[in-house]
Amino acid sequence: MRIERELMRGAGPVAVMQLLQSGEKYGYQLVKLLEKQSKGVLAMGQSTLYPMLYNLQAKGLVAARMETADNGRPRKYYRLTDKGKRQLIRNRAQWEQLSSAMGQLGVIGG
Amino acid sequence: MSDAMPANIIRKLRYTPLRDLLRGHVSGRLDVKTTIDASNLPPPAKALIHRIVKRTHLWLCEKIEVANELTAHFADGLEAGVTLSDLIAKFGHERHAAKLIRRAKKRNRPLPWHILRALTWLITATLALYAFLAARFLIGHPSPKVDYVQALNRPILATPESQRAWPIYRQAILGMGPRTYSKESENRLIEVFDARPGSKHWDKVGPWLAQHQQVIDVIHQGAEKPTLGFILGRNGSIRDEELYPKFGTSRPFAPSPYENAVVTVLLPHLSDLRILADAIATDARFARQQGDAARLIRDINTLLNLAHQMHRDSEFVVVDMVAMSFWHVALLATEQSLLDEKLKLTDTDLQNLAHLLSKPKLAADLMSFAGERIMVHDLIQRCYTDDGHGDGHMTLDGYRFLNQIDPDQRTTSPRASDFWPNLFTAAATPALAYSRREALDRYDRLMDLADANLRLPIRNANWRDYEQRVLEMYTDIENLRRPRVIILSPNLALAQARAERPLGIRDGIVVAIALELYHRQHRDYPTTLQALVPQYLPTIPEDRITGEPLHFRLRNGRPLIYSVGADREDDAGRIPRAPGGHPRPWDAVDWNIPPKKAPDGDWLLFPQPPDDPDQSQ
Numbered sequence: 190m191r192i193e194r195e196l197m198r199g200a201g202p203v204a205v206m207q208l209l210q211s212g213e214k215y216g217y218q219l220v221k222l223l224e225k226q227s228k229g230v231l232a233m234g235q236s237t238l239y240p241m242l243y244n245l246q247a248k249g250l251v252a253a254r255m256e257t258a259d260n261g262r263p264r265k266y267y268r269l270t271d272k273g274k275r276q277l278i279r280n281r282a283q284w285e286q287l288s289s290a291m292g293q294l295g296v297i298g299g
Numbered sequence: 300m301s302d303a304m305p306a307n308i309i310r311k312l313r314y315t316p317l318r319d320l321l322r323g324h325v326s327g328r329l330d331v332k333t334t335i336d337a338s339n340l341p342p343p344a345k346a347l348i349h350r351i352v353k354r355t356h357l358w359l360c361e362k363i364e365v366a367n368e369l370t371a372h373f374a375d376g377l378e379a380g381v382t383l384s385d386l387i388a389k390f391g392h393e394r395h396a397a398k399l400i401r402r403a404k405k406r407n408r409p410l411p412w413h414i415l416r417a418l419t420w421l422i423t424a425t426l427a428l429y430a431f432l433a434a435r436f437l438i439g440h441p442s443p444k445v446d447y448v449q450a451l452n453r454p455i456l457a458t459p460e461s462q463r464a465w466p467i468y469r470q471a472i473l474g475m476g477p478r479t480y481s482k483e484s485e486n487r488l489i490e491v492f493d494a495r496p497g498s499k500h501w502d503k504v505g506p507w508l509a510q511h512q513q514v515i516d517v518i519h520q521g522a523e524k525p526t527l528g529f530i531l532g533r534n535g536s537i538r539d540e541e542l543y544p545k546f547g548t549s550r551p552f553a554p555s556p557y558e559n560a561v562v563t564v565l566l567p568h569l570s571d572l573r574i575l576a577d578a579i580a581t582d583a584r585f586a587r588q589q590g591d592a593a594r595l596i597r598d599i600n601t602l603l604n605l606a607h608q609m610h611r612d613s614e615f616v617v618v619d620m621v622a623m624s625f626w627h628v629a630l631l632a633t634e635q636s637l638l639d640e641k642l643k644l645t646d647t648d649l650q651n652l653a654h655l656l657s658k659p660k661l662a663a664d665l666m667s668f669a670g671e672r673i674m675v676h677d678l679i680q681r682c683y684t685d686d687g688h689g690d691g692h693m694t695l696d697g698y699r700f701l702n703q704i705d706p707d708q709r710t711t712s713p714r715a716s717d718f719w720p721n722l723f724t725a726a727a728t729p730a731l732a733y734s735r736r737e738a739l740d741r742y743d744r745l746m747d748l749a750d751a752n753l754r755l756p757i758r759n760a761n762w763r764d765y766e767q768r769v770l771e772m773y774t775d776i777e778n779l780r781r782p783r784v785i786i787l788s789p790n791l792a793l794a795q796a797r798a799e800r801p802l803g804i805r806d807g808i809v810v811a812i813a814l815e816l817y818h819r820q821h822r823d824y825p826t827t828l829q830a831l832v833p834q835y836l837p838t839i840p841e842d843r844i845t846g847e848p849l850h851f852r853l854r855n856g857r858p859l860i861y862s863v864g865a866d867r868e869d870d871a872g873r874i875p876r877a878p879g880g881h882p883r884p885w886d887a888v889d890w891n892i893p894p895k896k897a898p899d900g901d902w903l904l905f906p907q908p909p910d911d912p913d914q915s916q
Contacts, residue, residue: 215371215375216368216371216372216375217371217372217375217376217379218375220372220389221379234389234390234391234396235369235372235389235390235391235396236390236391236392236393236395236399236400237391237399239365239368239369239372239396239399239400239403240396240399240400240402240403241403242403243400243403243404243406243407244403246407247403247406247407248406255367258371260374260378262338262370262374263367263371264371264375265364265367265368265371
């Protein structure tokens with residue numbers, strides 16, 4: 190099922206930050222993890238992922254570093270900053286509240 | 300090979316950052332094409348990355364980052380066993396991707412770039428707004444809808460011609476002599492008008508009056524009419540070939556877009572009426588010297604009527620000030636007649652005079668600011684556009700007009716040092732000038748204050764608020780927003796003070812008349828003014844400085860009537876004097892000075908101080 194763009198706009202960055210919480214990752218890795226862990230629900234085209242990462246970077250929520258991989262190719266690794274970690278905690282609480290409210294309304298879990 | 304080498308070096312140089320070049324390293328690391336081509340990706344992936352990167356229109360250093368990241372992405376995908384077609388399909392729309400990447404990357408640019416970009420936008424938006432306002436300023440034209448000159452003339456024209464004095468006065472003016480100016484004839488008139496009994500030219504007065512007796516009679520006839528009847532404007536009474544050859548019908552006015560503007564209305568009759576009033580004042584002096592009470596009373600009546608006609612017809616301060624000067628001359632003639640022991644005015648004469656003089660109570664009875672307001676309303680309709688709902692904006696036509704009539708601009712020749720300030724003012728006007736409604740509202744609020752003050756005794760008036768607002772209007776920024784010429788008469792407080800002075804003198808004369816009548820009946824003066832009420836005076840006039848009853852005492856057996864003056868202390872009718880002893884009677888007449896700072900002395904109302912250096916004021 191494809192998530193509508195407006196919903197994705199809110200959920201996508203939180204999902205990416207959540208994935209980065211366990212350690213730094215590169216772009217393709219994030220694409221695959223999103224697809225796998227959300228069972229395809231939060232799979233996003235790379236045309237969306239990379240701009241999203243750049244936006245998170247501009248907000249200071251993630252930081253990036255270039256590293257040459259074993260195969261000699263340069264890769265850009267993203268990691269969560271302290272600010273990003275605090276933001277993730279806040280976002281998580283908000284999502285929990287939202288989820289609970291939606292559950293009480295019978296929108297989900299019914 | 301020899302051609303390829305220089306081309307390669309030039310390309311590398313082109314794509315080498317300055318930092319590397321300064322270190323002597325021609326890295327060429329910003330070469331996106333080479334970077335993408337160097338990857339082992341299949342050609343369709345390379346082409347896609349190339350197109351996306353190109354479409355981002357980012358800086359080279361940003362493009363190379365995006366190229367590296369996308370190259371790595373495709374390489375990682377292929378390595379993971381995904382087919383190229385799947386990778387391309389899942390990538391998304393390339394144009395959309397380029398747009399999003401561009402936006403996101405730009406957000407990562409350094410703060411100075413963001414500040415510069417915001418400034419650029421701000422400047423561009425400001426310039427665009429200014430261009431719009433300037434175009435509106437240049438293209439817009441005022442469309443005056445109200446003919447204020449006609450409105451001012453309406454009550455005059457509604458009066459039958461037989462009730463207007465001007466047609467009679469013009470005969471008197473023509474009877475005074477040729478209309479061509481000559482210094483010699485002016486000097487002759489000054490000698491006669493300035494002569495006083497016993498002075499050098501006094502002997503010329505009698506013959507001159509005899510020669511002009513018919514003129515004097517005509518002036519008296521004119522003064523019996525209820526209205527002046529001078530019609531304002533280019534097609535009004537000024538169109539009189541015989542009286543005003545410069546403006547007569549044989550010399551048509553040059554066409555002008557402002558030909559009916561109130562501010563351009565000429566008032567040449569004021570100087571003519573002044574000559575008529577001087578002639579009557581001279582006749583009054585002569586009548587007193589001859590002991591001819593009836594003639595004197597007629598002269599005083601004529602001066603009072605002339606002042607009344609002028610004030611009734613016109614609402615301009617300048618006209619009222621001239622009218623007030625005639626009223627003042629009548630007051631002085633009355634005072635002199637009361638002091639003259641040889642001249643016996645009858646009780647009826649005195650009662651009639653007191654009655655006539657008592658009419659004006661406040662400055663508002665002698666002057667009006669309505670004409671000033673009309674003038675500015677007319678100016679605004681000639682400078683601003685009209686949107687039909689009372690609003691509009693300043694126009695180039697209006698700006699030029701205001702500059703033409705600005706006294707500062709007209710009386711001083713342009714200076715080189717004024718060029719830049721003037722240019723700045725001209726450039727700022729389209730953007731900063733008040734809207735028509737704002738300009739009108741601000742002016743009307745100011746004039747409401749002035750009108751309210753005029754209806755009060757000056758001691759109760761609050762001119763500070765008015766003056767504060769006028770001062771605010773004269774700040775540099777306000778001058779840009781509201782051209783200063785919009786305030787044509789800022790010193791209306793002074794105008795009211797000018798009216799209160801003769802009113803005070805009048806109060807003294809009215810009391811002096813009542814004392815004279817009392818004295819005639821009782822062969823003595825009363826001990827207090829209260830004894831005059833109500834038989835000789837309805838009430839004792841108020842001291843115009845304190846609001847308390849006027850003061851009275853006898854000096855050398857003659858009454859002395861005075862206000863306590865600016866120091867608010869009874870100084871027994873003594874006037875202020877300079878350290879050398881020189882009399883300074885008008886120093887006591889000040890409503891603004893704190894009493895403790897005011898000079899010692901009273902405002903002598905009757906009789907007027909003999910040596911009065913400021914009498915002309």
